[in-house]
Amino acid sequence: MADSEHSSTNEALENPQEVTKEEPELEFSDDEEALTIRMYNLVGERWTLIAGRIPGRTAEEIEKYWNSRYSTSQ
Template identity: 75%
Template sequence: MTTLNSTDGSSVDSRGESNSQDSKLEFSEDEETLITRMFNLVGERWTLIAGRIPGRTAEEIKKYWTSRYSTSE
């Protein structure tokens, strides 16, 4: 069951957990190595990279990469 939080309009499920996926994604060392190697080969083609890692989505790969390697100017 999802309810609407009247103070900010965000939805919260019946267990009191937010529906957003803000939890940190865990990647194995092998996955990290593969992501790095694939990125060096194909660049920001997240769907292509995710296709090489079973159970991972392009969005997960992109979030991992940007949180790990993003540089602030």
């Protein structure tokens, strides 16, 4: 009985991607998305400048949102 419990623990450690949780998807309002698109067209990937125009958003959030929605590498 102890062996079966030990075995399941080892399986979880061998496959950490199955144990990790996905990060929640970022929610942007229509206005935030439109402003992000306009700013990106003006200044490119200068996420800090774009974040300065959207109250409450960080450069990291905007970059992550952009890459999840508009990345051409997928």
